[in-house]
Amino acid sequence: MAVEEKRAWAMAITAVVGYAAYVLIVLLGADGRPLVEAPYAGALLWTIVFGIVVGIVSGIWFGIAARDDGMQVDERDREIGRFGDHIGQSFGVIGGVSAMALAVFEAPHFWIANVLYLCFVLSAVLGSVAKIFAYRRGMA
Template sequence: MVYEERNVWAGLIVSILVIPAYIVIILQQAAGRPVETIDWFPLMLWTIGIGIVATIVVSVVWGIVAGARDPEGVGKSDIRDRDISRMGTRVEQSFLVLAGLGVILLCAIGADVFWIANTMFAGFAVSAVVGGVARAIAYRRGLV
């Protein structure tokens, strides 16, 4: 497994753990009260920060283990990695555009900041997961 593919898998693993944790905590706080009263901002920042740090840690640890097993191929990449990265970025951007349009719509109807921020957060989350899955599939099956 090449360096970029390990990073894709690290991001997917962390995203699949961190995003549901955020949702569960928000739902627990929402029990019995309006969601607009939830103090979501610090939780969202912590979730994003923990996700970034955890992805870096998983990537580094996985890289160290891979480097011990195959010192020659640790950081190698080629044109295929670049093409897969571009394809994954295009997939991610499409979901970010949809989230952005959702945010604009929510702003237009005067929705609470909770809904606007969480719509954008959901867009980032879906974008990261779907883009990562697209990249992982491309690494396993190739680009068509």
């Protein structure tokens, strides 16, 4: 398995686990109140920081392992990386536009923050899945 494919798997898993933990923390924190009143900022920040740290550590770890095995990133890896990034970026744009629309309609901060976070997670997962499929099935 190519090192970039391993990184894509790590990013997808980290994004899903981090977001699932966030949703669970917010739902438990709501404690019968409306979601808008649930404390979310701390959980949001900690799960984002967790995802960033795990991404950096896994990237370093896979990079060291690949270097020790003599594996190098080639043109195919770079092309698949660009392909996955372009696919994933669509949700970044969707999240930005959605958050802007929510702000214009003066939605609570809870919903603006959550739509941005969800779209960032979907961007990471969709981009990673596109990379994994490109590695497994090839690019047509």
